[in-house]
Amino acid sequence: xxxxxxxxxxxxxxxxxxxxxxxxxxxxxxxxxxxxxxxxxxxxxxxxxxxxxxxxxxxxxxxxxxxxxxxxxxxxxxxxxxxxxxxxxxxxxxxxxxxxxxxxxxxxxxxxxxxxxxxxxxxxxxxxxxxxxxxxxxxxxxxxxxxxxxxxxxxxxxxxxxxxxxxxxxxxxxxxxxxxxxxxxxxxxxxxxxxxxxxxxxxxxxxxxxxxxxxxxxxxxxxxxxxxxxxxxxxxxxxxxxxxxxxxxxxxxxxxxxxxxxxxxxxxxxxxxxxxxxxxxxx
Ligand SMILES: Cc1cc2nc3c(=O)[nH]c(=O)nc-3n(C[C@H](O)[C@H](O)[C@H](O)COP(=O)(O)OP(=O)(O)OC[C@H]3O[C@@H](n4cnc5c(N)ncnc54)[C@H](O)[C@@H]3O)c2cc1C
Numbered sequence: 448x449x450x451x452x453x454x455x456x457x458x459x460x461x462x463x464x465x466x467x468x469x470x471x472x473x474x475x476x477x478x479x480x481x482x483x484x485x486x487x488x489x490x491x492x493x494x495x496x497x498x499x500x501x502x503x504x505x506x507x508x509x510x511x512x513x514x515x516x517x518x519x520x521x522x523x524x525x526x527x528x529x530x531x532x533x534x535x536x537x538x539x540x541x542x543x544x545x546x547x548x549x550x551x552x553x554x555x556x557x558x559x560x561x562x563x564x565x566x567x568x569x570x571x572x573x574x575x576x577x578x579x580x581x582x583x584x585x586x587x588x589x590x591x592x593x594x595x596x597x598x599x600x601x602x603x604x605x606x607x608x609x610x611x612x613x614x615x616x617x618x619x620x621x622x623x624x625x626x627x628x629x630x631x632x633x634x635x636x637x638x639x640x641x642x643x644x645x646x647x648x649x650x651x652x653x654x655x656x657x658x659x660x661x662x663x664x665x666x667x668x669x670x671x672x673x674x675x676x677x678x679x680x681x682x683x684x685x686x687x688x689x690x691x692x693x694x695x696x697x698x699x700x701x702x703x704x705x706x707x708x709x710x711x712x713x714x715x716x717x718x719x720x721x722x723x724x725x726x727x728x729x730x
Contacts, residue, residue, distance in 0.1 A: 450706065452705070454709070455706075455709045457679045457719075458677065458678060458679040458680075458700070458705075458708070458709055458712045459486065459678070459700050459701060459702075459705045459708070459709065460678055460699045460700065460701045461701045462701065462702065462703050463701065463702070463703075464483075464485075464506065464509060464701060466701065467483065467699060467701035468513060468515070470678070470699060471483065471515050471516075471517055471699055472515070474697050474699075475515060475516045475517075477686055477689060478695075479685055479686070479689055479695045479696065479697055480516045480517065480518075480673075480694070480695065480696040480697075481515065481516060481517035481518075481696060481697055481698075481699050482517065482518050482519065482520045482554060482675070482696055482697070482698045482699065483506060483510065483515075483517050483518075483519050483699050483701070484520040484521070484556070484698060484699065484700040484701070485499075485502055485503060485506060485519075485521075485525075485700075485701065485702045486700050486701065486702035486703075486704045486705050486708050487499065487522070487525045487702060487704035488522045488525055488558065488704075488707055489524045489525075489529055490524060490525050490526075490527060490529070490530075491529055491530065492530075493527065493530060496526055496527035496530065496534070496535075496538060497538075499525045499526060499538075500526060500538045500541055500542055503519065503521060503542050503553075504541075504542060504545045506519055507519060507542075507545050507546060507549050507551050507553075508545070508549065510549075510551070511549050511551075517699075518551060518553070518554065519551070519553055519554070520553075520554045520555075520556050520698065521539075521542070521553055521554070521555060521556065522555075522556050522558055523539065523555060523558070523562065523565075523566055523569060524558055524562065526538040526539055526542070528562065528565065528566075528569075532565065532569070535569065536569055536572065536573075539555075539569060539573055540573070540576070540577075543573060543576070543577045543580055543581055546577070546580045546581070547577055547580050550580075552579070552580055552581070552582065552605075553580065553581050553582075554581075554582040554583070554584065554605075554607060555569070555570055555573075555581065555582070555583050555584065556584055557584035557585065557586055557609075559613040559615070560589065560613065560615050560620070563586075563589065563591065563595075566583070567583070567595060567599070570599075570604070571602075574602065574604060579605070581605075582604065582605035582607065582646075583599065583604055583605070583606060583607070584606070584607040584608075584609060584648075585599065585606055585607070585608055585609075585634065586609060586610065586611030586612075586620075587608060587609065587610050587611060587621075587627055587630045587631035587634055588610055588611035588615065588620040588621045588627045588630070589615070589619060589620050589621075590618075590619065590620065590621065591619075592630065592634060593630075593633075593634075596608075596634045596637050596638070597637055597641075600637050600638055600640075600641035600642050601641060603643070604642065605642070605644065605646070606638055606642060606645060606646065607648050607675060608631065608634055608635055608638060608645065608646065608647060608648060609648040609649065610627050610649065610651075611627075612711045612715065613711070628651070628653060628654060631649070631654055632654070632657055632661075635654075635658065635661070636661070639661070639662065639665065639667050639671075639672070643671070644671060644672060644673070645672045646672070646673055646675050646696070647672060647673070647674050647675065648674075648675035648676070648698075649676075650676055650677070650680050650681045650684070652684075655674065655684070655688070658672075658674070659693075669692050669693050669694065670694065672694065673693070673694035674688050674693055674694070674695050674696070675695075675696045675697070675698060676695075676697055676698070677697070677698050677700075677712070678698060678699045678700060679712075680712075682697075685697060
């Protein structure tokens with residue numbers, strides 16, 4: 448059964464780039480930068496993966512043509528990671544060739560824990576060749592992040608730090624929120640110390656306030672990092688942070704394959720389920 452897009456509208460900017468562009472322009476007009484994400488994951492055939500690479504390349508070129516203040520985020524399983532490592536690498540490098548040519552930036556989103564090691568391996572190979580044109584995401588809830596964060600920070604990697612969105616077992620990830628927040632803060636401190644421009648991705652007031660206090664106390668200037676949030680969540684907070692002089696970026700997903708992303712957003716917060724239910728029953 449195909450669910451109507453109206454359900455996902457709160458979190459997804461459109462079913463194609465044309466529908467997403469006005470939302471990007473509106474946020475850009477408020478001095479908020481964007482990361483565009485063409486939704487989809489776990490592609491299992493080469494034809495679809497090849498088409499996806501072409502769509503991502505087209506997206507990079509469209510951003511330039513439309514004069515948008517945006518970079519892009521991708522998922523390696525969209526580029527064929529489930530099919531073959533070398534094939535996925537070839538696709539990633541093809542995309543990064545264009546990113547370098549356009550002086551653009553591609554962030555590799557972090558997926559479920561089955562993909563963590565292989566994503567970091569591929570990122571390291573890409574970083575060696577493409578440097579500032581590629582970045583990665585680290586999830587604070589993973590136990591292994593206590594090793595990954597220092598190692599990647601030491602390399603000078605561009606890191607988005609988030610809590611982590613996938614359901615993971617206890618042996619792999621911290622399960623309770625106060626401990627996840629503490630890990631997040633510890634990793635953010637390392638990023639502030641070792642990297643040039645940390646990306647703090649959270650809607651959590653406690654972490655936003657902590658970041659503001661920590662950076663003020665340690666003389667880390669507002670231009671040296673950015674806050675990131677997801678499209679449809681806490682736009683008022685984003686606008687306020689921007690007015691206060693912080694760099695801000697909204698992750699704007701679009702595309703027809705919105706269901707897995709939408710489901711993660713629903714499961715994250717019961718208020719989101721309530722919001723969608725009331726939308727469904729409204730005329
Ligand atoms: C830009 C960006 C990129 C991301 N990329 C990835 C990725 O690559 N891989 C991945 O696994 N995950 C990613 N995530 C998702 C992330 O891992 C979390 O699942 C998600 O952000 C929820 O955690 P949170 O810290 O935002 O706050 P939550 O844990 O959702 O909320 C914590 C607290 O924040 C406050 N809060 C949150 N939302 C609201 C609201 N709407 N109104 C009022 N208070 C609120 C409440 O006090 C709440 O209890 C990304 C998130 C962002 C923002």
